[in-house]
Each structure stands twice: as C-alpha cells, then as structure tokens.
Amino acid sequence: MADGSPKRDARYDILFEEVQIGPITAPNRFFSVPHATGHNPLMPNGSIGMREMKAEGGWGVVSMQLAEIDPTSDISNLPIEKFWDDTDVKSHALLVERIKKHGALTAIELAHTGIRARNMDTGTPVLGPSSMRILKPQNPIQSKAMDKQDIKAFRDSHKRAVHRAKQAGYDMVYVYAAHDASLVWHFLNPMYNQRTDEYGGSFENRLRLFREVLEDTVEAAAGDVAVAVRIPAHDFKSGSPLTYDNEARAVIESLAEVPDLWDVNVAGWPRDSGTSRFDDEGHQEKYTSYVKQVTTKPVVGVGRYTSADAMVGLIKKGVFDLIGASRPSIADPFLPNKIKEGRIDDIRECIGCNVCVSSDAYSVPLMCTQNPTISQEWRRGWHPENIPAAPKKENTLIIGSGPAGLECALTLAKAGHDVTVAEKASEFGGRVIKESALKGLSAWGRVKDYRLYQLQQMGNVSLYAESEIGAADVADFEADNIVVATGSKWRNDGAGATTFSAIEGFAEHALTPDDIMNGGEISGPIVIYDDDHYYMGNILAGHLAAKGHEVHLVCPLPSIAEWMGYTLESPRVLDEMVELGVHMHPNTTVHGWNDGALEVSRSDSGRVLPPIKGAHLVAVGARLPDDALLSELRAQSAFEGKVTGIGDCLAPGIIQAAVFSGHAEARRLIGDVPKSGIYKRETPVLFDR
Structure with missing residues (x-):
C-alpha cells in the first residue's frame, strides 16, 4: 500500500467471503461459537462487553453461551445463562444491539441440560429419558423418566424460547445437542435412554425427540431467523454408538437438510476443548470432516485454529464453511481483523492451556494467559488493542x-x-x-x-x-x-499446598523443578513429591519417564493433579502417567526423606506405608519470590515511590x-485506574413487588 501499512495476502481473501445461512448472511467466515464466560445472568454488562469486543474485532458471528430455556434445566452452581421468560429478554436485547453495531450477526444457544441439570435451586425433578443418577456422580440426585406430558412441556418451552430469541433480536437460534449436556443428546444415547416406548430402543425412536424439537424450532423461526444445530460428530465415550463411523453420522444424515447450519464438534467437553498438551491445532478434523459430505447446508467447526493458512485449507478442502472458535477468540478478539489487515504476526495466539475453562469451572469471569484484558472490558474499561496514551512520556x-x-x-x-x-x-x-x-x-x-x-x-x-x-x-x-x-524459585524443602513447613531431609537432598529444567544430570529411580497439584509434578514425571527413568509420583491429596480437573485434563494426565509407566501414589502423606527413601503413610487413615525408594528426590511444592532486589531498592530513599x-x-x-x-x-x-481503586461491579437491583 502507498502508506506503507500492511496489506492482506490475497490467499486469505476467501476467509472474508459472505456465507448464506438460511435467511441471514454472515459477513465473513469467522464464527465465535457459543462458550461459557463465567458471567452469570446477574452480570450482563461483563458478558456484553466481552462479546461486543469480539464483534469489534471482526468476528462475523458472535454467539451467546448455553442459555437454559426454563427452570427444569437449572444448573445454577455454574454461571450459566438463563432464558426462562420475558424478564430475561431485556439484557439479551442490549447484547444483540451492541454486537450488531459492529456489523456482526448474533446467535443464542437454547438448551435444556437434561441429566446434566441439578435443579438444586428450583427444587424440581431433574428430567431425562430414564430414571437414573445424574451426570454428576458427586451429587446424590436421580432423574425422573419423562412421560409424554413432560415431553410436550419441554417442546412447548423450547418453542417459547425461540420466540423470546426473536423478540430479543437474535439472528440465529440453536438447537443444542452437544458436550454430553443436552436433553436431546441424552435421548439419542442408548447409554442414558433405556426407554421401551416410541422414544427409546431403536435408532429412529431415540432420534424422535431431536427431530421433533428441530422441526418445532424451524416452524417457530418461520424464516425470520436462522436455525443452527450444535452436535458432536463423534463421541469419545467408551461404548457410545454415536461415533463418526456409526450413529453420529446417521443422525446428521437423517436431518441433513432441516437446519440452516451445522455446528459440529466432538464429545465430551474434555476432548472438544483438549489442551495443547494433548491435542494439536485441528485435532477434530478426522472426526468432523465427513459432515460436509452429507449435507448441503453450511458447516462450522472448531479445532483451536489460530493459523490463517490452516483456516484457508479447511475451506478449500471442503471441511468447513465457517471457522469456529472459542479459545482463540478469547486469546485474541481481534484475530479476524488482524488477518484482514495483513497483520498476521500481531495475532495473540491461544496456547491451549485451558485457564479460561478453569475460570468457568470455578464460577468466575474468564481469565486468559495470553489476553489479560478478557472480562475486564466493562468493569475496568480495558481494550485488548488500544492502550490509552500516558499523560506524559516517562x-x-x-x-x-x-x-x-x-x-x-x-x-x-x-x-x-x-x-x-x-x-x-x-x-x-x-x-x-x-x-x-x-x-x-x-x-x-x-x-x-x-x-x-x-x-x-x-x-x-x-x-x-x-x-x-x-x-x-x-x-x-x-x-x-x-x-x-x-520471578521466583521452587523450594526444595517440601513445603507446599498441604504442608506449610519443611519436611525432614528434603532441604539436604531434594532437587527442584528448576534443577531439572536447568538440565541437571540425574540417573536411577526418581521420586517426585507433588504438593503443587497442577501441571508441574506430572509434567516432570512424564518428561523423565519418557527419557527412560523409573518415576514415582507421590501426592498427599486423594487424586493426582487435582486442580487439573478444572482444566479438563485430569483423565488424560492419568492415562499418560499409566502409558509412560509412572508409579502413582495418591493419598500419601510424606514424613521425611531418609537414607534414599521417602517415609510415607496414608493421608486418610495415617496407616504407615512401605518407604518409596529412589536415587533422587524432586520436590514440587511452593515457590519463594526472588525479591531481594525489590526489597533492597524499596529500602533506599532515592527510589521512594518509584519501585514496584x-x-x-x-x-x-x-x-x-x-x-x-x-x-x-x-x-x-499510566493512570488508567479508577481514583477509588475499585473497578465497576455489577450489583443487584432491589425491588418490591
């Protein structure tokens, strides 16, 4: 360009073509799919601010997360959107207005979570195809097998939700059947559907409710809004027939031309949102690429895509029509615009760590390793690209x-x-x-x-x-x-999350993660004491086992890497440890390291266990701040007020x-903080009926 600014490479032009989706037209192929944000329904401003930023950043379609259609789908211990009645329309209408201001389309994922619901707040029975324990084994709750009246009520409720979505101004409504968290998916899956009537047994019978709800939705949409289906094209759960080479394909073939859009992924959520530790970019393609072969309708899919070349390849190969994203759109809300403007090197690529997922699981607004401004758009006024000019150059x-x-x-x-x-x-x-x-x-x-x-x-x-x-x-x-x-340094004395002081014999003998990462030479059996409970202990165990070491991984909590349940990695971490031959010792309290052995007992009963022998001990626990320089500078009056x-x-x-x-x-x-030091908060409105 004449002004010297970057110019988009012509090979990326295909990503900015319009895509017809039933009665609506997407302005480009970038599709921010529904994902949780950690903002509950009482925090609409934060939710709106996050999604509006994506629209400003060039995403052609921006979606609202899973929205419960009525009180029988209550999962209120998680920050899930509610779309129960007309009182919910106002905030959604504002979201739609703010997104459309930037030229993007809007979508809402209407859902009933079936036997994923808890209904602990509403007190109504959990509804499912059969009477069984809900899909949260820690909760002592069992579902009610839906009768014909329940099925009719569900269908009517879904239709009313479609009308509310139209009232709010959404361009697209979803029929949700994904992540093992959908009532219609539960009817589809014979693992959960044990009925003997026309809604159970054969494939056609198990498909019946899904077909009815989809046809209801198309009828209620009446050509005014597009209808999308979100469904796994493959289920990884052992024993499920809903796989890419069996019934999942049959579902999509049977309903191929009914919706206006197919949004496909894999099930369950830990495989759909696999971390980069276990899944490369585009890992779902093997299981989703057949969908375009069986329908003429546009298809959107995900795969943690951050590479513009990979995106173009997907379109040209006929895998997808639209590039779906949740995590990449969190890490860089301006990813589409950066490709459009020829600024590929400026993309802030998702690292696939799932800190965002852990935030939602913890019921707090999303955090992101790459994008520190996520969730701060409204409450702190932070923009991911535009930093206010400093009042004076310093x-x-x-x-x-x-x-x-x-x-x-x-x-x-x-x-x-x-x-x-x-x-x-x-x-x-x-x-x-x-x-x-x-x-x-x-x-x-x-x-x-x-x-x-x-x-x-x-x-x-x-x-x-x-x-x-x-x-x-x-x-x-x-x-x-x-x-x-x-920075900081790992402690070598055994202090960690459950033991706050030094353990006998550790400081004299233990290595730390820093020693291992600095290339320290070790040989023979290795004992890793993990009182950190995130990734470092098991990463080191796998890293060393892959090099041929005998490794023992010892943890005082009931399970290995317990915090990684929030990042969806726990099952795959354990699988990797087994595959690499790591000896795991959960529920094991450590008392000391003496004569080349870890002295241990059971954490629950205190029963003494045989010592765990090794040539080396590695302590993965707490860290010490490397703050000597900070303290020294703060102590000098010449630097008063200047050091942080x-x-x-x-x-x-x-x-x-x-x-x-x-x-x-x-x-x-630069002074970009409120004078009070308190950022904006969303507070409830008090009212008296």
Missing part, C-alpha cells in the same frame, strides 16, 4: 523478562513510555523458556514469542540480555519508574497471573 526500567516483565513492557511502550528491559539470562522469556521445553508444553512459548516480537518492532524499547542489574546500577538509568520482575514489583517476585502463581500482574501495573503507571 522512562521505565523493567528488571526481568518473564511473562510479567514482557507484558508490562509491551503495555507501557504502547502507551508511549520509553522502556528498557534488562534480563540477566542470555534469552528473554523467564520461566516460559524453560517450561515450554518440557514434554507437551511447547505451545506455551507463544507467551514469550508474541510479546518479544512486538517489543522488537518498537522504537521506544531497548532490550538488554545478559545484563544483571544490582541496586547500585539502577541509579545510572535515571528511570522515572522501576519495575522489578525477577510484579508477577512471581511479588506473589508466585500461574503464568496467567504473572501476565495479568504485568498488565495491571502498566495500567497503573
């Missing part, structure tokens, strides 16, 4: 180039500060460099790669590797602001927390 010295330091540097540089980053190591990136070298975590290197590339293009940034900075050196920089981002700490050197945490810390501090330094 010089900022950042000591340390881990995820916190790099994010702080990038945000300040965008605001107009002159930024110097000093790193004592030979490479920039801090903990990300070492962790991304471990088995299964290579995609995590994107945290460093994105930020470092951006900084290297900026004229107001100076990057100095192999530059260890001491307190005496800081004065020479004459910086207006000094940000310490020196960020990331792990302040409070060791996950990478997402470090990135957020760096971003938040940069916003503070």
Whole structure:
C-alpha cells in the first residue's frame, strides 16, 4: 500500500467471503461459537462487553453461551445463562444491539441440560429419558423418566424460547445437542435412554425427540431467523454408538437438510476443548470432516485454529464453511481483523492451556494467559488493542523478562513510555523458556514469542540480555519508574499446598523443578513429591519417564493433579502417567526423606506405608519470590515511590497471573485506574413487588 501499512495476502481473501445461512448472511467466515464466560445472568454488562469486543474485532458471528430455556434445566452452581421468560429478554436485547453495531450477526444457544441439570435451586425433578443418577456422580440426585406430558412441556418451552430469541433480536437460534449436556443428546444415547416406548430402543425412536424439537424450532423461526444445530460428530465415550463411523453420522444424515447450519464438534467437553498438551491445532478434523459430505447446508467447526493458512485449507478442502472458535477468540478478539489487515504476526495466539475453562469451572469471569484484558472490558474499561496514551512520556526500567516483565513492557511502550528491559539470562522469556521445553508444553512459548516480537518492532524499547542489574546500577538509568520482575524459585524443602513447613531431609537432598529444567544430570529411580497439584509434578514425571527413568509420583491429596480437573485434563494426565509407566501414589502423606527413601503413610487413615525408594528426590511444592532486589531498592530513599514489583517476585502463581500482574501495573503507571481503586461491579437491583 502507498502508506506503507500492511496489506492482506490475497490467499486469505476467501476467509472474508459472505456465507448464506438460511435467511441471514454472515459477513465473513469467522464464527465465535457459543462458550461459557463465567458471567452469570446477574452480570450482563461483563458478558456484553466481552462479546461486543469480539464483534469489534471482526468476528462475523458472535454467539451467546448455553442459555437454559426454563427452570427444569437449572444448573445454577455454574454461571450459566438463563432464558426462562420475558424478564430475561431485556439484557439479551442490549447484547444483540451492541454486537450488531459492529456489523456482526448474533446467535443464542437454547438448551435444556437434561441429566446434566441439578435443579438444586428450583427444587424440581431433574428430567431425562430414564430414571437414573445424574451426570454428576458427586451429587446424590436421580432423574425422573419423562412421560409424554413432560415431553410436550419441554417442546412447548423450547418453542417459547425461540420466540423470546426473536423478540430479543437474535439472528440465529440453536438447537443444542452437544458436550454430553443436552436433553436431546441424552435421548439419542442408548447409554442414558433405556426407554421401551416410541422414544427409546431403536435408532429412529431415540432420534424422535431431536427431530421433533428441530422441526418445532424451524416452524417457530418461520424464516425470520436462522436455525443452527450444535452436535458432536463423534463421541469419545467408551461404548457410545454415536461415533463418526456409526450413529453420529446417521443422525446428521437423517436431518441433513432441516437446519440452516451445522455446528459440529466432538464429545465430551474434555476432548472438544483438549489442551495443547494433548491435542494439536485441528485435532477434530478426522472426526468432523465427513459432515460436509452429507449435507448441503453450511458447516462450522472448531479445532483451536489460530493459523490463517490452516483456516484457508479447511475451506478449500471442503471441511468447513465457517471457522469456529472459542479459545482463540478469547486469546485474541481481534484475530479476524488482524488477518484482514495483513497483520498476521500481531495475532495473540491461544496456547491451549485451558485457564479460561478453569475460570468457568470455578464460577468466575474468564481469565486468559495470553489476553489479560478478557472480562475486564466493562468493569475496568480495558481494550485488548488500544492502550490509552500516558499523560506524559516517562522512562521505565523493567528488571526481568518473564511473562510479567514482557507484558508490562509491551503495555507501557504502547502507551508511549520509553522502556528498557534488562534480563540477566542470555534469552528473554523467564520461566516460559524453560517450561515450554518440557514434554507437551511447547505451545506455551507463544507467551514469550508474541510479546518479544512486538517489543522488537518498537522504537521506544531497548532490550538488554545478559545484563544483571544490582541496586547500585539502577541509579545510572535515571528511570522515572522501576519495575522489578525477577520471578521466583521452587523450594526444595517440601513445603507446599498441604504442608506449610519443611519436611525432614528434603532441604539436604531434594532437587527442584528448576534443577531439572536447568538440565541437571540425574540417573536411577526418581521420586517426585507433588504438593503443587497442577501441571508441574506430572509434567516432570512424564518428561523423565519418557527419557527412560523409573518415576514415582507421590501426592498427599486423594487424586493426582487435582486442580487439573478444572482444566479438563485430569483423565488424560492419568492415562499418560499409566502409558509412560509412572508409579502413582495418591493419598500419601510424606514424613521425611531418609537414607534414599521417602517415609510415607496414608493421608486418610495415617496407616504407615512401605518407604518409596529412589536415587533422587524432586520436590514440587511452593515457590519463594526472588525479591531481594525489590526489597533492597524499596529500602533506599532515592527510589521512594518509584519501585514496584510484579508477577512471581511479588506473589508466585500461574503464568496467567504473572501476565495479568504485568498488565495491571502498566495500567497503573499510566493512570488508567479508577481514583477509588475499585473497578465497576455489577450489583443487584432491589425491588418490591
């Protein structure tokens, strides 16, 4: 272009073609599929702000998450959208208005969660095809087998929800049959449907309710809005006939031309939203590519796609008509616009860590390792691309180039500060460099790669590797602001999440994850004591077992890597440990390391167990902030008011927390914070009937 700005490569033009979806036309092929956001129905402003940002970023279709159609589908211990009656229409209408302002289409995923519901709030029986325990084994709840009156009531309720969706102004309504969390899917699946009437038994009978609800929806839509179906094209659950080469294909073939759009994925959710540790980009294609062969209607699918070339390939191969995304649209709401504007290198690629998923499972607004502004669009006014200009140009010295330091540097540089980053190591990136070298975590290197590339293009940034900075050196920089981002170190004394003080014999003998990641030579059997309960303990176990070591993984909690249940990884972590021959010892309390053996007992009963012998002990527990420099600088009056700490050197945490810390501090330094220090909150409206 004449002005020197980037120009889109012509091979990506196909991604910006319009796509006809029944009575509506998508402006491009980028489709933000329904996904939970952690915002419950009492937090509409946050939900709207997040989705409007995607529309501004160029997503042609932006979808609302699963929306319960009535009180018999209550799953209120999770932040799920409610769309029960006309009182819910107002906030949805505002969402639709804000999304359409940017030229995007809107969709809502109408759903009844069947035997995934709990109904603990509403007190009504959980409804399902058969009388059985609900799909939450921890809950002592059993479903009621729906009778004909229940089925009619469900169909009527779904039709009323379609009319409410039209009233709110949505362009598309979904019939939801995915993630093992849909009543119609439960009727389809003989594992749950044990009926002997016309709704059970044969494939056609099990398909009956799905067909009826879909036809009801098409009738209620009346050509005013498009009708989409979301369904797994393959079910990974053992024993399920709903696979890509069996009944899942038969379902889509039987209903091929009824909806206006097929939105396909795989079941269950842990396989649909597999992490990069276990699933590469596009991992679902094997199971979803047949759908275009059996229908003339447009198809959208997902696969954690961040590569524009991969997207083009999917369209040209006839796999999909639209590129679906949830996690990539969280990591970079402006992904479509960056491709459109020829700024491929500016895409903030999803690393597939599932921190976003864990947020929803914890019932809090989404967090993201790559995008610290997610969920902050409304309450803090943060924009992922536009950083307010600093009120005055200042010089900022950042000591340390881990995820916190790099994010702080990038945000300040965008605001107009002159930024110097000093790193004592030979490479920039801090903990990300070492962790991304471990088995299964290579995609995590994107945290460093994105930020470092951006900084290297900026004229107001100076990057100095192999530059260890001491307190005496800081004065020479004459910086207006000094940000310490020196990280943390793993403890070697056994202190962790359940044991807060040193364990006998650990400090004298234990290695740490830092020792392993720094290339320390080890041989013979290895005992890993994991009192961290996230990824590091089992990652190291797999990493070392894959190199041929005998590995024992010891954990004081009832299960290995318990927190990874929130990232949907627990079952696959355990499978990997078994496959690699790792000896697992959950529910095991450690008392000490003596004479090459771990002295242990059962965590529940206290019964003494045989010692676990090894040539090496690795302690994976708590970390210590590397805050000596921070403390020294703060103690000097010359730096009063100028020094802050960020990331792990302040409070060791996950990478997402470090990135957020760096971003938040940069916003503070440029004055982009409320005077009260309290961001906007969504508060209930009190009323008296």
